[in-house]
Amino acid sequence: EDQVTQSPEALRLQEGESSSLNCSYTVSGLRGLFWYRQDPGKGPEFLFTLYSAGEEKEKERLKATLTKKESFLHITAPKPEDSATYLCAVANFGNEKLTFGTGTRLTIIP
Amino acid sequence: DSGVTQTPKHLITATGQRVTLRCSPRSGDLSVYWYQQSLDQGLQFLIQYYNGEERAKGNILERFSAQQFPDLHSELNLSSLELGDSALYFCASSALGGGTGGRYGYTFGSGTRLTVV
Numbered sequence: 001e002d003q004v005t006q007s008p009e010a011l012r013l014q015e016g017e018s019s020s021l022n023c024s025y026t027v028s029g030l031r032g033l034f035w036y037r038q039d040p041g042k043g044p045e046f047l048f049t050l051y052s053a054g055e056e057k058e059k060e061r062l063k064a065t066l067t068k069k070e071s072f073l074h075i076t077a078p079k080p081e082d083s084a085t086y087l088c089a090v091a092n093f094g095n096e097k098l099t100f101g102t103g104t105r106l107t108i109i110p
Numbered sequence: 111d112s113g114v115t116q117t118p119k120h121l122i123t124a125t126g127q128r129v130t131l132r133c134s135p136r137s138g139d140l141s142v143y144w145y146q147q148s149l150d151q152g153l154q155f156l157i158q159y160y161n162g163e164e165r166a167k168g169n170i171l172e173r174f175s176a177q178q179f180p181d182l183h184s185e186l187n188l189s190s191l192e193l194g195d196s197a198l199y200f201c202a203s204s205a206l207g208g209g210t211g212g213r214y215g216y217t218f219g220s221g222t223r224l225t226v227v
C-alpha cells in the first residue's frame with residue numbers, strides 16, 4: 001500500500017528565513033507526486049505535479065524537487081501569506097486515487 | 111473559486127440521521143473523487159466516479175454511498191451517522207480518467223463541514 005510521510009509536522013519561520021519541507025514516500029510505480037497548499041477550513045489548492053526523479057518545478061517562492069524516495073518543497077524568503085498547511089500526495093499506476101501525507105503546518109512570523 | 115462546487119458548506123445533524131452532500135465538478139472534468147478529512151487522520155480517499163461509473167473504492171464505510179449523475183454532478187450519502195463521522199468532506203475532480211489529473215492536478219472544492227451531535 002502506498003505511504004506518504006511528511007516532516008516536520010509543524011514549522012515556524014521568521015519572515016525571510018528559507019527552509020525545506022520533506023515528503024518521503026513508498027509507492028508501487030509512481031505515476032505522480034503532488035504538492036498542495038491548504039488554508040484553514042478550505043480545500044487543498046494545487047501547487048505542483050512531479051513525475052520522475054530529478055524533476056524540479058518552481059512557483060514564486062516555492063520550488064519542489066523529486067528523488068526516487070522523497071520530495072522537498074523549498075521555500076525561499078517566505079512571507080506571512082505563505083502560512084498554510086502543505087500537503088504531499090502520490091498516485092500510482094494501479095489506480096487513480098491520491099494518497100496523502102498528514103501535512104506540514106507552516107507559520108511565517110512577520 | 112476552484113470551479114468545483116460543494117454544497118452545503120456546513121451541516122449539523124444528529125446521530126442516526128442521513129445526509130446528502132453534493133458536488134459539481136469543474137466544467138469538462140469527468141472524474142469525481144470524494145475524500146474525508148478528520149483532525150487525526152488527514153485526507154482519506156473514499157470513492158471515485160468516472161463518467162457515471164464507479165471507478166475505485168477506498169476506505170468507505172458501508173453506511174456511505176455515492177453516485178454520479180448524467181450531468182456529472184455527484185452526491186455522497188451518509189446514513190446512520192455517528193459522532194465519529196464528523197469531519198470535512200471534500201470533492202475533487204480531474205480532467206482525465208485519473209492518472210495524474212492532467213497539468214492542473216486534481217481540483218478540490220471548498221468542502222462540507224459535517225458535525226454530528
